[in-house]
Amino acid sequence: MVCESWKEKLDNYLDGELPEAEMRSFDAHLRACPSCTADALPRVQMKRAIQFAGKRFTPTPDFRRKMQQSMATKPKRSFRLGWMSLAAVAVILVVAALTTTYMRTRSAEAAAYREHVFSEVADLHVATLASSSPVDVLSTDRHTVKPWFQGKIPFAFNLPELQNSEFSLLGGRMTYLGQAPGAHLIYDVRKHHISVLIFQERSLNLPSIWGENTSSPKSVPFNVETWSQDGLRFFIMGDASAADIDNLAKLFKAVA
Amino acid sequence: MFYSARPQLDPVPKETCFSGNKFSLALFYDVVVSEEDLQLVSFEELAMPLFDQLYNFAQWLTQNRDEAEDLVQETYAKALKGFSSFRSGTNFRAWIYRILRNTFLTSRTGLKATMTVPLDTEEGAPELAIERDTPETLLFERSSRERLERAIDQLPVYFREILLLCDVEEMSYQEISETLALPIGTVMSRLSRARRTLRDSLRPQAQQGLSASSPAKGTDHGL
Numbered sequence: 001m002v003c004e005s006w007k008e009k010l011d012n013y014l015d016g017e018l019p020e021a022e023m024r025s026f027d028a029h030l031r032a033c034p035s036c037t038a039d040a041l042p043r044v045q046m047k048r049a050i051q052f053a054g055k056r057f058t059p060t061p062d063f064r065r066k067m068q069q070s071m072a073t074k075p076k077r078s079f080r081l082g083w084m085s086l087a088a089v090a091v092i093l094v095v096a097a098l099t100t101t102y103m104r105t106r107s108a109e110a111a112a113y114r115e116h117v118f119s120e121v122a123d124l125h126v127a128t129l130a131s132s133s134p135v136d137v138l139s140t141d142r143h144t145v146k147p148w149f150q151g152k153i154p155f156a157f158n159l160p161e162l163q164n165s166e167f168s169l170l171g172g173r174m175t176y177l178g179q180a181p182g183a184h185l186i187y188d189v190r191k192h193h194i195s196v197l198i199f200q201e202r203s204l205n206l207p208s209i210w211g212e213n214t215s216s217p218k219s220v221p222f223n224v225e226t227w228s229q230d231g232l233r234f235f236i237m238g239d240a241s242a243a244d245i246d247n248l249a250k251l252f253k254a255v256a
Numbered sequence: 257m258f259y260s261a262r263p264q265l266d267p268v269p270k271e272t273c274f275s276g277n278k279f280s281l282a283l284f285y286d287v288v289v290s291e292e293d294l295q296l297v298s299f300e301e302l303a304m305p306l307f308d309q310l311y312n313f314a315q316w317l318t319q320n321r322d323e324a325e326d327l328v329q330e331t332y333a334k335a336l337k338g339f340s341s342f343r344s345g346t347n348f349r350a351w352i353y354r355i356l357r358n359t360f361l362t363s364r365t366g367l368k369a370t371m372t373v374p375l376d377t378e379e380g381a382p383e384l385a386i387e388r389d390t391p392e393t394l395l396f397e398r399s400s401r402e403r404l405e406r407a408i409d410q411l412p413v414y415f416r417e418i419l420l421l422c423d424v425e426e427m428s429y430q431e432i433s434e435t436l437a438l439p440i441g442t443v444m445s446r447l448s449r450a451r452r453t454l455r456d457s458l459r460p461q462a463q464q465g466l467s468a469s470s471p472a473k474g475t476d477h478g479l
Contacts, residue, residue, distance in 0.1 A: 053404045054424030057315035071300045
């Protein structure tokens with residue numbers, strides 16, 4: 001190949017754009033050709049000078065920071081939000097787990113305490129009925145029974161009017177549940193005796209999750225109804241039907 | 257001997273690249289982005305290592321710092337917006353440079369700078385005979401980097417950009433072809449004319465009259 005042919009490809013050679021075999025041939029030619037070498041040398045110098053001079057401008061630190069921030073905003077925001085979301089979910093899960101565990105513990109404790117209270121109430125009911133003197137004030141008149149408790153218990157309560165009902169008041173006595181004083185009233189309905197026990201809610205120190213309408217526990221062989229009203233805790237228990245227990249409860253709720 | 261084949265160069269510092277077997281230096285250079293790489297990297301990871309180079313190129317085009325900053329900012333915004341449409345198997349560097357260049361061309365400065373466009377033909381002005389005092393030897397004798405910078409500044413933008421892409425950004429002809437949306441043959445001829453024009457502008461005044469080449473042989477051909 002004559003020199004002119006090589007020189008036509010000189011720029012391509014210096015740019016590394018010739019096929020590999022041709023590059024090697026060009027190398028070999030340059031070693032042997034002073035004319036082509038003389039042409040190549042200034043072009044290499046120019047190319048390197050342009051490369052050097054061409055890297056002339058650099059962004060200011062402020063602009064670089066601004067761009068980095070704007071570039072980082074989207075991915076990092078999502079990244080941060082992602083982690084924040086994960087952290088929030090983790091916190092919620094932990095709180096939920098702790099709450100659930102706590103509530104389960106509290107619920108289990110409350111259930112156990114509830115069983116204990118109902119068991120105590122049942123004992124009072126049975127023990128009173130088994131007593132030779134179940135009541136200390138023997139009267140069917142609520143206006144006799146109620147005043148009897150004055151000075152004996154630290155609270156007052158109302159007794160329902162029993163006219164036109166199947167229930168009759170037999171009397172009452174003082175009682176204690178968990179060292180808290182209360183009133184124990186005995187009612188009769190179709191020869192079934194029903195105990196109505198009234199305590200101050202705060203003196204019983206019952207768990208807050210006791211609830212307003214706690215159903216009869218299975219461990220107590222009686223029908224039971226309990227509720228809280230005006231700071232007083234009512235228990236109605238007996239071997240009468242659940243309907244009778246419920247009706248008597250309604251009478252008490254009506255006058256409380 | 258003289259040539260500097262691109263694989264021997266290291267245009268992107270290794271520390272700016274990502275290690276690992278799935279993402280490498282090649283990603284920024286002359287290798288296209290694979291589908292696998294595209295799944296692994298974010299736009300920021302691909303674009304930020306090119307920030308300095310893009311800024312340098314932008315200021316060469318605009319010749320103004322504020323405009324260069326605006327241009328780079330707009331380029332990144334457009335690239336980010338269009339990243340979802342960036343196809344695997346495409347050269348990312350060529351893609352983002354093309355966005356920058358197109359953004360520049362549609363700017364006021366870009367429109368003004370490209371009022372005249374070159375006639376790209378394989379035919380060029382005949383090379384001058386070898387001179388005793390070549391522009392290159394004068395350049396190095398005087399150590400005049402500023403003079404070279406001024407000469408590049410004064411080049412028409414279509415010569416300036418291709419010269420910078422080839423010699424500063426060290427893009428292959430294929431990458432330049434993708435960036436400037438030109439056929440490879442046009443890339444080669446325009447590059448040759450750009451170099452000749454630059455040499456002419458650096459030539460001593462006495463010899464300039466002998467040069468047959470003209471820097472802006474304008475036509476209405478598109479860039």
